[in-house]
Amino acid sequence: MSEDLSSRERVVLLTLLLHGPILSNSKKEAFRLRLAAPERDRLNALGLIVSVKAGSYRHRLTEAGHQWCLRELASGRARAGDSRLERNFYALLGAVRGRVDLPSMFSLTGGQPDQQMELAACAAYRRLRSEARGGVSLADLLDGLQAALRQSTH
Numbered sequence: 558m559s560e561d562l563s564s565r566e567r568v569v570l571l572t573l574l575l576h577g578p579i580l581s582n583s584k585k586e587a588f589r590l591r592l593a594a595p596e597r598d599r600l601n602a603l604g605l606i607v608s609v610k611a612g613s614y615r616h617r618l619t620e621a622g623h624q625w626c627l628r629e630l631a632s633g634r635a636r637a638g639d640s641r642l643e644r645n646f647y648a649l650l651g652a653v654r655g656r657v658d659l660p661s662m663f664s665l666t667g668g669q670p671d672q673q674m675e676l677a678a679c680a681a682y683r684r685l686r687s688e689a690r691g692g693v694s695l696a697d698l699l700d701g702l703q704a705a706l707r708q709s710t711h
Contacts, residue, residue, distance in 0.1 A: 563596065564639065564640070564643060565596055566596050566599065566600055567629065567633075569592055569596060569600065569606070569616075570600070570605060570606070570618065570622055570625060570626055570629075571626055571629065573606065573616060573617070573618040573622065573626075574618060574622075574623065574626040574663055575683060576683060576684070577617065577618050577684065579615055579616065579617045580615070580616050581613050581614060581615045581616070592608070592614065592616055597614065597616070600622070603621075604619055604621045604622075605618070605619060605621055605622035605625055606618055606619060606622050607619055623663075626663065627659075627660040627663060630650065630659040630660055630663065631654070631659060631660050633647060633650065634647055634651075635647035635648070662679075663680070678698070678702055680701075681698055681701030681702045681704075682698060682701075684701055685697050685698060685701055
């Protein structure tokens, strides 16, 4: 399915995985990424995201979108028309795959309870921070961690 998605669509999905679960077009400056109508409509039609207009559009990765991202991390490859940056990204991803279980970093399946807790804490922190290495409220982090752990048990 990766071949069916444009470079921009792939970037949007992976950005939602890394910085989601919800992003809005109003945060486009922070991520230098704005999801315009053609890509937004296509990703919604494919069931990979859900977009809601509330002032600006807010985009959420669906379960199908989450699964697409996990498959892309596990086996995605550069395509013939990809930019040098994309080819380098996939080369790096290929090198890391042999050393790190990338899908387990972004889904709380498998692993020991301590690993699940650590992954959930890291994911909650990434969702809450507004800038790289930025601070987050401990109360918000705990809420995010509890929500992630509840979600992993369903």
